[in-house]
Amino acid sequence: MSSKLYKAIITFAEKFVPNALRPLWEHPAGPKTIFFWAPFGKWGLVIAGFGDINRPVEKLSVRQCGSLALTGTLWARWSLIIIPKNYSLFFANCFVAVTGFYQLSRIYLYERRLEEEKKLKEKEKK
Incomplete structure (x- = not known):
C-alpha cells in the first residue's frame, strides 16, 4: 500500500x-530513492545531539554519547562505500559522530575536574 x-x-x-x-x-x-530520504532520519539524531549541548554534563550518558560517536563514524565510512555514494548520509553521520565525540569530551573534562576537586579537598583535610 x-x-x-x-x-x-x-x-x-x-x-x-x-x-x-x-x-x-x-x-x-x-x-x-531511499538513498535520498534516509539521511533525513539521521538529521533528527543530529538535532537531538545539538539539543543536548546545553544539557548539564552530569545528565549525559557515556554509553549514549559513545554509541552515537561510534555509529556516526562507522556509518559515515559505510556511506562512502555503498553504491551510489551517499554524501548526504555521509555528512549527517559525520555530524552525529562529532556531536557524540563532543559530548564525550565534555563528560571526560567534567569527571576529571571532579577528581581534581576531590584531591584538593583531601589535601586540605591533611
Whole structure:
C-alpha cells in the first residue's frame, strides 16, 4: 500500500520538476530513492545531539554519547562505500559522530575536574 502511494506521489511530482533539477531527480541517490530520504532520519539524531549541548554534563550518558560517536563514524565510512555514494548520509553521520565525540569530551573534562576537586579537598583535610 505505502509503496503504491509513494510511487503515485513521485509520478505526480515528476511532472513539476524543472529541467534544471532533472539530473538531481534522476540521480541514483535522488529523491526517488531511499538513498535520498534516509539521511533525513539521521538529521533528527543530529538535532537531538545539538539539543543536548546545553544539557548539564552530569545528565549525559557515556554509553549514549559513545554509541552515537561510534555509529556516526562507522556509518559515515559505510556511506562512502555503498553504491551510489551517499554524501548526504555521509555528512549527517559525520555530524552525529562529532556531536557524540563532543559530548564525550565534555563528560571526560567534567569527571576529571571532579577528581581534581576531590584531591584538593583531601589535601586540605591533611
